[in-house]
Amino acid sequence: MSDISDINDFWGKIFKSENNTMTTQILFAFIFIALFSKLIFSSIQSYDDTGSHGSASINIMSFSIILISVLSIVFMNAINNYSLNGILSDPKHSGYLVALTVYLCWMISINVKHYTRINLQQVPSNYFLYSNLSILVIAGQSLFFMIYSFLKDDLLKSNKALITRLDFIHYILIFLNFLLILIQQIILDNFSVDII
Helix, strand or coil, X not given: XXXXXXXXXHHXXXXXXXXXXXXXXXXXXHHHHHHHHHHHHCCCCCCCCCCCCCHHHHHHHHHHHHHHHHHHHHHHHHXXXXXXXXXXXXXXXXXXXXXXXXHHHHHHHHHHHXXXXXXXXXXXXXXXXXXXXXXXXXXXXXXXXXXXXXCCHHHHHHCHHHHHHHHHHHHHHHHHHHHHHHHHHHHHHHCCCCCC
């Protein structure tokens, strides 16, 4: 019986509003650690003959950490406010979140589907260029997610010109990331057979 009350006390402390900011900051730190590890460890070449670890493993882990962190931030804010306030209250900003979530799921599925070939580097070298460019764009999208999460509604409404510029840059990033992921998908589906 005391174990259940300890668990309830633990979750109660996590979801308190004063701890919510710290938890959100920790989750954003996880996002940046995942981005940093992707950029650092993807350049390390693995000499594994079986294809069980390598670039695809790093990609899957990094994108999964980013996805779980972003969804956890939204979940924490929804639990704390008992509603979908904040980033989800504006349809435009919730569209940004949906785009980021879809792109992360798409990248994870690409890496799972071509796991062994990517780890053995039996794919064209252009794939790795587009993969690294895509992670930079996802970093930009995550930065915009942070901006919209931390800024208050009154600050957003008072700086409409700045928000319009930020939205335009974010639209460009969303479109650019779509193209980069589509190029990676085409390269892996059609051209990785040629390299053996």
